[in-house]
Amino acid sequence: MIPLPPHITAFLRERLPVERHASVHTCASYAYAFQLLFRFAAHRLGLAPSQFQVEHLDAPLILAFLADLENQRHNTASSRNIRLAAIKSFMRFLEYRVPSALDQVHQILAIPVKRTDSRLIHHLNQDEVQALLDAPDPSTRMGVRDRAMLHLAVAAGLRVSELIGIQLRDLTLQPQPSVRILGKGRRERILPLWKVTATALRAWLAVRGEWSTPELFINSRGEVLTRGGFAYILAQHVKRAAQRQPTLAERSVSPHVLRHTCAMITLQATHDIRKVALWLGHATMKTTEVYLRADPTEKLDALASIIPPNLRRGKFTPPDKLIESLRPSAAT
Numbered sequence: 001m002i003p004l005p006p007h008i009t010a011f012l013r014e015r016l017p018v019e020r021h022a023s024v025h026t027c028a029s030y031a032y033a034f035q036l037l038f039r040f041a042a043h044r045l046g047l048a049p050s051q052f053q054v055e056h057l058d059a060p061l062i063l064a065f066l067a068d069l070e071n072q073r074h075n076t077a078s079s080r081n082i083r084l085a086a087i088k089s090f091m092r093f094l095e096y097r098v099p100s101a102l103d104q105v106h107q108i109l110a111i112p113v114k115r116t117d118s119r120l121i122h123h124l125n126q127d128e129v130q131a132l133l134d135a136p137d138p139s140t141r142m143g144v145r146d147r148a149m150l151h152l153a154v155a156a157g158l159r160v161s162e163l164i165g166i167q168l169r170d171l172t173l174q175p176q177p178s179v180r181i182l183g184k185g186r187r188e189r190i191l192p193l194w195k196v197t198a199t200a201l202r203a204w205l206a207v208r209g210e211w212s213t214p215e216l217f218i219n220s221r222g223e224v225l226t227r228g229g230f231a232y233i234l235a236q237h238v239k240r241a242a243q244r245q246p247t248l249a250e251r252s253v254s255p256h257v258l259r260h261t262c263a264m265i266t267l268q269a270t271h272d273i274r275k276v277a278l279w280l281g282h283a284t285m286k287t288t289e290v291y292l293r294a295d296p297t298e299k300l301d302a303l304a305s306i307i308p309p310n311l312r313r314g315k316f317t318p319p320d321k322l323i324e325s326l327r328p329s330a331a332t
Helices: 005-019 024-045 059-071 077-097 099-109 126-133 141-156 160-165 195-208 227-244 246-250 255-270 273-280 290-294 296-304 321-325
Strands: 178-182 188-192
Touching (some): 005 024, 005 077, 059 077, 059 099, 077 099, 126 141, 141 178, 141 195, 141 227, 160 227, 227 246, 255 273, 255 290, 273 290
Antiparallel strands (some): 178 188
């Protein structure tokens, strides 16, 4: 029997952050997946997680865990697939460290992901965007910060991890305002900024203060903002903006909706999906194609260029009511 804790510790503390250069968000997501797995396994096996052996993580246990996620925790198929991806990543790491578990590893790697619906993305229209950007109170220090954050999130289409991870050195305001982004997969990109966004950022820098924290956006205590902190700030401003733009009250505006909104603005302005992919930092065009499905203007352009078939002319004459009532179908 081979103890499991040393291997899972090496995976989360060395393999992911050091060897794979995984982001903090990815490491946290994988760690949470194993928290859920080990709690389930502890209840099922009657053992403390610190007593787990590698042999305990077999395919039947993993399948039972995935079923529990959907049936008891009511997770979506997408969430189930994310947890499975974390487990498979660990198994690929384990097959080189524990060759004796090769058959067990391959059985788990063979577990298929579930197909999920490919739904249209949600984004804000121009009036909703303006109402949201106007929601922060610029007469307060935190209002100046929030206004700058929201402007940058919309203008640059940033992921939450990218937004809160921007450091002061990443921002350039002269001669051309731009920001350097370290995105998913350790891919860097430089994004130019709207003048209004640069103005909002200058206003924030003027009141930010000389804190030692290197990140651009900080909380009232001078500490870096968290993902949950930004989500909370966004929710508060959505409520205020809904007073001016009532349609926002009916929407679920998550931080990622701001990223989708930027993508749609860029697509409608350029009509070039490649530029959208470059702006968002996508590794492949396949990821960006979802915005084409959500943009009706692209279909309207195609519709306008097609010659529709002629409509056959004719006049409908209703049948006699007595004759119609005598038909077999009407009698039954």
